[in-house]
Amino acid sequence: QKEVEQNSGPLSVPEGAIASLNCTYSDRGSQSFFWYRQYSGKSPELIMSIYSNGDKEDGRFTAQLNKASQYVSLLIRDSQPSDSATYLCAVNGGNDYKLSFGAGTTVTVRA
Amino acid sequence: DAGITQSPRYKITETGRQVTLMCHQTWSHSYMFWYRQDLGHGLRLIYYSAAADITDKGEVPDGYVVSRSKTENFPLTLESATRSQTSVYFCASGVRTGTSEQYFGPGTRLTVT
Numbered sequence: 001q002k003e004v005e006q007n008s009g010p011l012s013v014p015e016g017a018i019a020s021l022n023c024t025y026s027d028r029g030s031q032s033f034f035w036y037r038q039y040s041g042k043s044p045e046l047i048m049s050i051y052s053n054g055d056k057e058d059g060r061f062t063a064q065l066n067k068a069s070q071y072v073s074l075l076i077r078d079s080q081p082s083d084s085a086t087y088l089c090a091v092n093g094g095n096d097y098k099l100s101f102g103a104g105t106t107v108t109v110r111a
Numbered sequence: 112d113a114g115i116t117q118s119p120r121y122k123i124t125e126t127g128r129q130v131t132l133m134c135h136q137t138w139s140h141s142y143m144f145w146y147r148q149d150l151g152h153g154l155r156l157i158y159y160s161a162a163a164d165i166t167d168k169g170e171v172p173d174g175y176v177v178s179r180s181k182t183e184n185f186p187l188t189l190e191s192a193t194r195s196q197t198s199v200y201f202c203a204s205g206v207r208t209g210t211s212e213q214y215f216g217p218g219t220r221l222t223v224t
Contacts, residue, residue, distance in 0.1 A: 032211045043201055043215040044154070088154065092211035097142050097161070098169070099213060101154040
């Protein structure tokens with residue numbers, strides 16, 4: 001069973017601050033890593049994909065991957081109330097197309 | 112371009128009844144997936160399909176049946192619904208071209224009474 005663990009939250013941050021979300025995974029052979037955003041009552045939406053060690057930036061979002069430590073993170077800079085959602089970390093082992101999801105971290109951005 | 116759609120969006124059924132949840136995608140993605148999402152369990156894979164007429168079990172397949180006669184459709188059938196199958200069901204699709212990105216439909220909220 002491939003395990004994906006996320007910091008449990010909930011995480012409350014003031015507007016304009018940085019929200020930091022963490023995810024660890026157990027399968028050392030994992031190749032692809034994703035962050036999904038899920039608003040309450042809605043479906044998961046892919047917001048970031050990362051495949052190699054280092055940082056990947058997309059607007060206010062930065063994903064960081066460290067395969068040696070089996071760790072992937074998501075930073076949300078200049079957090080806005082619209083960022084309030086549950087963020088799901090997902091990992092693909094590489095041998096098949098299946099994703100293993102973490103339980104999610106709920107972020108609340110307070111004005 | 113509708114992308115990926117699910118129907119119905121909400122369904123209430125009785126224990127023991129058969130119910131089918133529909134999933135349709137317009138991207139011609141080869142892979143399709145069915146997940147259920149429950150509080151305390153997160154997203155769990157029920158079944159997936161790599162192509163038409165190719166399906167395989169996921170983490171929680173018991174009580175469910177799938178078929179895929181056409182690339183664009185991937186229906187999920189609960190043969191005899193139980194209260195434990197009350198959940199939100201998501202369909203997803205993707206193309207394995209060096210990545211494993213999956214894109215989700217809007218979901219079906221199923222209540223079994």
